[in-house]
Each structure stands twice: as structure tokens, then as C-alpha cells.
Amino acid sequence: MVESNFALDLIFGALADATRRDILKRVSRGKHTISELAEFYAMSLAAVAKHVSVLEKAGLITKRRSGKEKVIHVEPKTIEVAAAHLSEYEQLWGARFDALEKLLAENRTGGG
Amino acid sequence: MVESNFALDLIFGALADATRRDILKRVSRGKHTISELAEFYAMSLAAVAKHVSVLEKAGLITKRRSGKEKVIHVEPKTIEVAAAHLSEYEQLWGARFDALEKLLAENRTGGG
């Protein structure tokens, strides 16, 4: 019946745009205000503010007021939700190529 | 300057729809034809075919002709591209909460 999982719609939808991924990258490195962010892009401030709002609705970032400005923070938990979902596909497929699995195997057998 | 990275636009865009995520999940478990997949959803065959086409353009699945049918296969490498991208944000943020990092630390120190 396709459980709607609106959260994932918003998260992946937010990640589907290069400007928003770039904003998320900058914000992952450290806090920024909207107008600081806007300087990097060839579009209006309002357009950047909309992108930030999309990221916020997806739960990928939060805004905190600080004086006149609003400071954008990354919300790493939400990124992990998306990452966890992707690993579901890999688990279903039975791939388990990744380094984590390799290390787990090594740990189990005591190998190095 | 926001490197467009069209591939990621398509991958995350494809994942932003619940029907497509469900198709990807089913296909991750095993091969399916378009009309098999279509039985699960309350929409026309053509609509499902469009969703499959979006997944294909993103490189998340491939179609192979087999007689009259076309069989859909998952393309796990592409899922890993998306997963790797997500882990970039986490690395930028400096989080490294995950089990992989823990194990790496244990391996480095020889702990168990």
C-alpha cells in the first residue's frame, strides 16, 4: 500500500537540488545566516530563503534567532535517517560490500 | 559556484517519491517486470512505467529485455553513490557517531 513516509519525501526532495545540497554542505561546516549564504548564489535573497525553508521543513536544518539575524544549524540526525534508509536497500539486496561489514567480519574472526 | 551534479539531482529526486521508493525496495529483493510491479499500486500501468523510467534515468535500476517482458534490476552502485554523499555531510560536521568509526578506533588501538 506504499506507506507515504512524508518525512522521507521531504528529506530526499530537499536533497534533490544542487543549491540546497551546497547550502547543507556549508552549514555542515559551520553556522551561517541567510544573507551570508545568499552571497554564494546567483539568485535573489528570497530564493535562497526559500531553499533554506525547504531544508528546514525537511528537518535537515534549524534556524535560531540571534539578534536581527537567524543562524542556520545542520541537523545531523535527519541526515542519518536518510542514510539509514539507503542502507535498507543494500541490506535487502544482500550486498553488504561496505567497510563496516568487512570490519565486523574481521572482528568476528579475530583477523587483522 | 554550486557544481550542478546532475546525477545527484536525479538520484535524490527519484528517491523523493514513496511509490518509487517502494518499487526500489521490491526490486532490491528480486527482479520484477513492469506489469508485476503495477499490480501493487492504485494507478495506471503507464504511471508505474513512468516511475520506473525515473528510477532508470537516475541509474538506480536497469531494464533488461527477456522475451516480451522487461525485467527490472536494482543497481546498488548508484545507491552507494547517494549513501557516500550523505556521509560527506556527516564528515564535514565532524559527527562520526557511527559504528564504523567506533570499530576503526578499536582497530587502531587494538582494543576489542
Add this chain to the structure above:
DNA sequence: TTATCATTCAACCATATGGTTGAATCAAAT
């Protein structure tokens, strides 16, 4: 209080997206 800076809101526009139906193609079976 007024001016200023940062952000948001509203209206608008063009294009993309997700769905429909009906016709067209492609491969196999009769």
C-alpha cells in the same frame, strides 16, 4: 521614534512533475 538591516510574505510567471487515456510499438504464439 525613526532609520536600518535581516528575514519573510504575497503575487506572479515559467517549467517540471505525477497522473490520466488512447494509440503505437515490439516480441512471441497461433
Add this chain to the structure above:
DNA sequence: ATTTGATTCAACCATATGGTTGAATGATAA
């Protein structure tokens, strides 16, 4: 050669998305 089954294509529709501009709001500084 014709029929049947599976998929694709084309035209169409409604709504969402990504951008614009100009006005409104919020918070500080003068």
C-alpha cells in the same frame, strides 16, 4: 499474417517547484 501480451509514446490536465519583484514584519541602533 494475425492475434495477444507487455511496454512505450503522445497529448492532455492539475498541481508543485524554483525563480522573480515589491511590500511587510522583526529586532537593533541612533
